[in-house]
Amino acid sequence: MATSPSAKRQKSSKDVPYELIYWPGLPGRGEHIRLALEEAGAEYTDTAHKEDGIKEVLAQIDDKNIGDELNPPPLAPPILKHGDLLLSQTPNILQYLGPRIGLAPKPEDDEDAIYRINGLALTALDGLSNEAHDTHHPVATGLYYEDQKEESKRKAKDYIENRLPKFFGYFERVLKGKASGDGPWLYGGSLSYADLVLFQCLDGLKFAFPNALKRLEGSGEYKSLFELYDAVKERPKIKAYLASERRQKYKDGIYRHYPELDEDASA
Amino acid sequence: MATSPSAKRQKSSKDVPYELIYWPGLPGRGEHIRLALEEAGAEYTDTAHKEDGIKEVLAQIDDKNIGDELNPPPLAPPILKHGDLLLSQTPNILQYLGPRIGLAPKPEDDEDAIYRINGLALTALDGLSNEAHDTHHPVATGLYYEDQKEESKRKAKDYIENRLPKFFGYFERVLKGKASGDGPWLYGGSLSYADLVLFQCLDGLKFAFPNALKRLEGSGEYKSLFELYDAVKERPKIKAYLASERRQKYKDGIYRHYPELDEDASA
Numbered sequence: 001m002a003t004s005p006s007a008k009r010q011k012s013s014k015d016v017p018y019e020l021i022y023w024p025g026l027p028g029r030g031e032h033i034r035l036a037l038e039e040a041g042a043e044y045t046d047t048a049h050k051e052d053g054i055k056e057v058l059a060q061i062d063d064k065n066i067g068d069e070l071n072p073p074p075l076a077p078p079i080l081k082h083g084d085l086l087l088s089q090t091p092n093i094l095q096y097l098g099p100r101i102g103l104a105p106k107p108e109d110d111e112d113a114i115y116r117i118n119g120l121a122l123t124a125l126d127g128l129s130n131e132a133h134d135t136h137h138p139v140a141t142g143l144y145y146e147d148q149k150e151e152s153k154r155k156a157k158d159y160i161e162n163r164l165p166k167f168f169g170y171f172e173r174v175l176k177g178k179a180s181g182d183g184p185w186l187y188g189g190s191l192s193y194a195d196l197v198l199f200q201c202l203d204g205l206k207f208a209f210p211n212a213l214k215r216l217e218g219s220g221e222y223k224s225l226f227e228l229y230d231a232v233k234e235r236p237k238i239k240a241y242l243a244s245e246r247r248q249k250y251k252d253g254i255y256r257h258y259p260e261l262d263e264d265a266s267a
Numbered sequence: 268m269a270t271s272p273s274a275k276r277q278k279s280s281k282d283v284p285y286e287l288i289y290w291p292g293l294p295g296r297g298e299h300i301r302l303a304l305e306e307a308g309a310e311y312t313d314t315a316h317k318e319d320g321i322k323e324v325l326a327q328i329d330d331k332n333i334g335d336e337l338n339p340p341p342l343a344p345p346i347l348k349h350g351d352l353l354l355s356q357t358p359n360i361l362q363y364l365g366p367r368i369g370l371a372p373k374p375e376d377d378e379d380a381i382y383r384i385n386g387l388a389l390t391a392l393d394g395l396s397n398e399a400h401d402t403h404h405p406v407a408t409g410l411y412y413e414d415q416k417e418e419s420k421r422k423a424k425d426y427i428e429n430r431l432p433k434f435f436g437y438f439e440r441v442l443k444g445k446a447s448g449d450g451p452w453l454y455g456g457s458l459s460y461a462d463l464v465l466f467q468c469l470d471g472l473k474f475a476f477p478n479a480l481k482r483l484e485g486s487g488e489y490k491s492l493f494e495l496y497d498a499v500k501e502r503p504k505i506k507a508y509l510a511s512e513r514r515q516k517y518k519d520g521i522y523r524h525y526p527e528l529d530e531d532a533s534a
Contacts, residue, residue, distance in 0.1 A: 063436060066444035072383060072454065073444060075390050075437045085379050089389040091358070096382050107374070112352050115363050116339060122356040123342050130397075138405045139418065140425035151406065151418050158407035169330060170342045177333035177340060187339065 017043035018097070019081035021056055024048040026253040027204075029090045029129070030078040035196040036094060038241040040101035048248065091122050094193045103193040113188060120174065120186050120194040127167035128201035132208060133254040135159045135261060145258070156261035160212045164205070168222045171198060175224035184224070184231040191235075198225075199232035204255030209262045284310035285364070286348035288323055291315040293520040294471075296357045296396070297345040302463040303361060305508040307368035315515065358389050361460045370460040380455060387441065387453050387461040394434035395468035399475060400521040402426045402528060412525070423528035427479045431472070435489045438465060442491035451491070451498040458502070465492075466499035471522030476529045 018037060022030030024047065037044045047053030057077050059065070067073040067086075074088035080096070087093050095118050098104030105113040138155040139148040174186055181189025186198065202225070206213045217226050232238055241247055250256070285304060289297030291314065304311045314320030324344050326332070334340040334353075341355035347363070354360050362385050365371030372380040405422040406415040441453055448456025453465065469492070473480045484493050499505055508514055517523070 063440070066440050067446050069445045070379075070383075072387060072441045072446045073437075074386070075394075075434075085382070087382050087386060089386045092382055092386045092389055095362075095385070112337075115352070115354050115359055116337075118362070119341070119354060119356045119359045120339060122359055127342075134401070139421045140429065142425065142429050148421075151421075154406045154415075154418075158409065162407065162409050167342075170340075173330070173333050174339045178336045179334050179339045 014083040014085070016083055017045055020044055020046045020048075021060055021079040021081065022046070022048055022077045023057055024053050025248065026251045027200075027248050027255075028078075028253040031200050031248075032090050032125075032193075032197050033078050033080060033093055033097070034246070035200055035238065035241070036097055036101065036103055036193045038246075039191070039196060039235060039237050040097075040103060041237060042097075042101050046246070049246065091118060091125060094118075094121060094197070098193045103191065103196070105188070110188075116179070117187050117192045117194045121197045123167070123170070124194065124198045124201050127163060127170075128198070128205060129254055131159060131163055132201070132205060135208075136256050136258060145256070149260075152258075152261060156209075160209060160263055164209075164212065164216060165221075168216060168225055171225050171228075172222050175228065184228045186228070191232075195228060195232055196238075199229055199238075202226075202229045204250065207250045208255040208257050210257070211265045212263045214265075215263070281350040281352070283350055284312055287311055287313045287315075288327055288346040288348065289313070289315055289344045290324055291320050292515065293518045294467075294515050294522075295345075295520040298467050298515075299357050299392075299460075299464050300345050300347060300360055300364070301513070302467055302505065302508070303364055303368065303370055303460045305513075306458070306463060306502060306504050307364075307370060308504060309364075309368050313513070316513065358385060358392060361385075361388060361464070365460045370458070370463070372455070377455075383446070384454050384459045384461045388464045390434075390437070391461065391465045391468050394430060394437075395465070395472060396521055398426060398430055399468070399472060402475075403523050403525060412523070416527075419525075419528060423476075427476060427530055431476075431479065431483060432488075435483060435492055438492050438495075439489050442495065451495045453495070458499075462495060462499055463505075466496055466505075469493075469496045471517065474517045475522040475524050477524070478532045479530045481532075482530070 020030060020033050022028065034046065047056045060074055060079055061076060065073040070084055071086040074086065076088065078090055078093060080087045080093045087096055095114060098114060098117065099106045104117050107114065135156040136145050136152050137148065138151045145152065174180060180186055183189055185191050186194050216222060287297060287300050289295065297315065301313065314323045327341055327346055328343055332340040337351055338353040341353065343355065345357055345360060347354045347360045354363055362381060365384065366373045366381060371384050374381065402423040403412045403419050404415065405418045412419065441447060447453055450456055452458050453461050483489060
């Protein structure tokens with residue numbers, strides 16, 4: 001997989017490894033970037049596995065940081081450094097990486113594909129990552145879960161009953177549509193980073209709401225969706241990554257398992 | 268302002284007006300697309316002003332729609348049709364439009380700029396649009412505000428006290444940074460669609476939380492931010508658009524004015 005841009009597009013030296021700047025200790029939003037880099041076999045460094053890595057994160061998001069000559073400061077990680085480019089925002093980083101690491105068509109081959117893939121990734125991140133986070137922080141990200149537990153119960157109930165079927169049904173339709181092409185993937189018959197995003201969201205949801213996810217999978221209504229999940233999980237590089245120490249355990253991030261927010265096993 | 272892609276990039280005929288597919292009756296997320304098209308003087312149609320326009324929206328998001336040969340179905344409006352391309356997700360549509368209508372550098376002139384601009388737009392949409400919406404729907408988008416009023420009061424208080432200063436402070440830093448260049452704009456010394464996004468967010472917030480916004484503006488801590496707001500508002504094409512009937516009034520959308528969610532005028 002080529003990791004350097006073609007000579008024509010190269011303006012500054014980017015023939016260097018990608019640098020992921022993200023919190024150590026949990027998969028979080030950084031995981032979407034890791035899965036893309038791992039699937040591509042791209043060279044990258046990760047502050048999660050560097051001594052004092054957290055200091056790099058904190059320096060980037062310091063409220064005195066005004067960026068540099070080329071780059072505005074980032075508000076929050078994940079942050080990707082590549083040569084003199086500094087990027088933030090998960091879907092933005094993925095969109096940059098996609099055509100460069102073989103997880104989206106290059107513009108010269110198909111100039112519209114990246115927008116279709118990006119639309120799918122944004123929808124998965126909205127509904128299955130950001131909203132999943134809000135189930136345990138519906139009032140304020142700055143407060144503890146325990147301080148918004150009652151609101152969380154209401155929110156999680158609605159999320160499981162209404163939002164998950166809405167988003168799962170949507171992706172099931174995408175997979176049934178002609179634009180998805182052959183095979184288990186969302187777009188154009190090839191694995192793209194949107195598939196990896198969807199995989200990671202489903203994996204996190206399985207951790208957070210095991211009973212609800214078991215029921216939804218067992219219903220058979222989202223067969224293609226869970227086939228996509230299994231197909232990603234069996235990719236040789238993804239499989240090796242998931243079994244490695246680089247894959248971190250879910251903890252106090254987006255996906256948290258609070259049994260009182262899941263449905264009953266018998267439901 | 269050129270609205271057709273350069274010959275080199277043209278693969279299908281896209282020398283046709285843009286078609287915005289969005290709910291009639293409120294600015295909503297569609298407004299970000301409208302402001303970009305209006306500032307560029309681009310030709311476009313808008314279902315908000317078409318007889319039976321709502322039927323076009325409903326057909327697109329019908330849960331039987333599986334898209335076409337090229338395009339996955341959209342989950343929700345805004346949707347942009349351009350030739351045979353159908354796009355959804357606000358930041359995605361803007362990113363497509365930006366270089367085509369002169370609101371972001373073209374990749375051949377500066378291949379990294381679009382990612383920096385997109386990062387800024389995503390951050391504004393996250394914090395100042397999506398989170399603003401959640402202040403009146405913290406529990407469930409499917410429930411009425413009245414059914415989540417108490418949770419809304421807690422959420423809005425936190426939003427005004429903690430989130431607005433965080434995001435306003437961030438954009439103030441961006442504007443102070445070197446990458447913003449000369450003049451009132453966020454990136455590279457030129458107006459980009461990210462400036463228009465930020466303008467629309469501030470405009471909506473001024474409607475939703477007039478007391479809080481007056482205090483925050485009066486504090487002088489976010490001088491560059493409000494200068495950007497004023498500078499966008501004075502752009503001749505934006506000014507004409509805002510005074511036209513095409514600009515719709517805030518109603519039951521993202522930005523809603525519930526006096527009980529704003530702070531007291533004397534605060």
